[in-house]
Amino acid sequence: MVTPVTFALLVWLVVALSCLGIYWFGVHRPARSASGRSEPVDRSAAFAAAGSASASAQPGRPQRQAGGLRQRLRPWMWAALALLTLPPLLVVLSGWRLRLSLPEQTPGTQDERLAALLAGEQLVPPPPLPPEVFARAQAEGLAVEIVSADRRWELLDAGFRQRLLAVYKAMREQGYEMVLLEGYRSPERQAMLQRQGPQVTQAGPMQSYHQHGLAADSAFLREGRLVISEADPWASQGYELFGQESERYGLRWGGRWRMRDYGHVELAVPEKKSTAPTAG
Numbered sequence: 001m002v003t004p005v006t007f008a009l010l011v012w013l014v015v016a017l018s019c020l021g022i023y024w025f026g027v028h029r030p031a032r033s034a035s036g037r038s039e040p041v042d043r044s045a046a047f048a049a050a051g052s053a054s055a056s057a058q059p060g061r062p063q064r065q066a067g068g069l070r071q072r073l074r075p076w077m078w079a080a081l082a083l084l085t086l087p088p089l090l091v092v093l094s095g096w097r098l099r100l101s102l103p104e105q106t107p108g109t110q111d112e113r114l115a116a117l118l119a120g121e122q123l124v125p126p127p128p129l130p131p132e133v134f135a136r137a138q139a140e141g142l143a144v145e146i147v148s149a150d151r152r153w154e155l156l157d158a159g160f161r162q163r164l165l166a167v168y169k170a171m172r173e174q175g176y177e178m179v180l181l182e183g184y185r186s187p188e189r190q191a192m193l194q195r196q197g198p199q200v201t202q203a204g205p206m207q208s209y210h211q212h213g214l215a216a217d218s219a220f221l222r223e224g225r226l227v228i229s230e231a232d233p234w235a236s237q238g239y240e241l242f243g244q245e246s247e248r249y250g251l252r253w254g255g256r257w258r259m260r261d262y263g264h265v266e267l268a269v270p271e272k273k274s275t276a277p278t279a280g
């Protein structure tokens with residue numbers, strides 16, 4: 001792989017070799033051949049030329065002319081050499097210092113699927129389930145206030161929606177059909193849920209990523225019924241899988257919190273939210 005530093009060094013090498021070639025074939029060799037390989041003569045001619053520039057330009061004395069040209073070009077040659085040598089030297093030295101001080105970079109994208117997702121693979125939300133499915137789960141005491149919850153995928157942040165749909169797809173491939181229980185949640189509803197106690201939510205209005213369309217609560221669908229219980233071994237295994245897949249897609253999973261919320265995931269965008277309690 002060609003890094004910018006390697007590329008810069010290659011460009012520099014080509015420029016440096018070109019300059020060297022121009023100097024060698026354009027100035028040095030003509031000067032040598034003109035002086036007839038007689039260095040002392042050439043040098044004295046050069047000194048004479050340096051002494052009086054007009055004298056060196058006399059006709060019929062090519063060795064003096066060439067030697068004078070070389071003499072006059074010498075300071076420029078050193079300046080050019082310094083200009084050509086210093087920048088790459090600084091680049092190499094700073095590169096080494098960076099490599100010494102910084103830990104080895106991990107690959108930007110660990111998972112091909114995340115790369116494909118971010119590259120624009122658009123996933124479509126599943127069709128909505130009949131309201132009775134949620135009413136029954138609420139009546140059975142499996143969940144609180146899910147009948148009135150907002151399940152509109154279009155109210156979710158586009159990036160978060162794609163990640164969550166990718167998680168659903170991965171879960172489906174492993175035998176778990178996922179259902180969105182709640183996505184966007186208004187500040188008023190957040191306040192209402194908070195009043196029901198810390199077992200429901202610890203976050204107040206605007207303290208949850210649900211208010212930014214960046215969080216969602218999900219459950220499993222088994223034989224047309226919602227399964228929202230980590231006591232169920234099948235669901236327990238499913239939650240673990242859900243956590244793994246969510247984290248693979250860059251989401252934060254509520255199953256890691258002290259007040260575990262296995263069905264909750266969020267896309268953490270810290271600047272979106274002033275306070276960030278680990279609850280939602």
Ligand SMILES: [Zn+2]
Nearest residue numbers: 216217264280
């Ligand atoms: Zn939640």
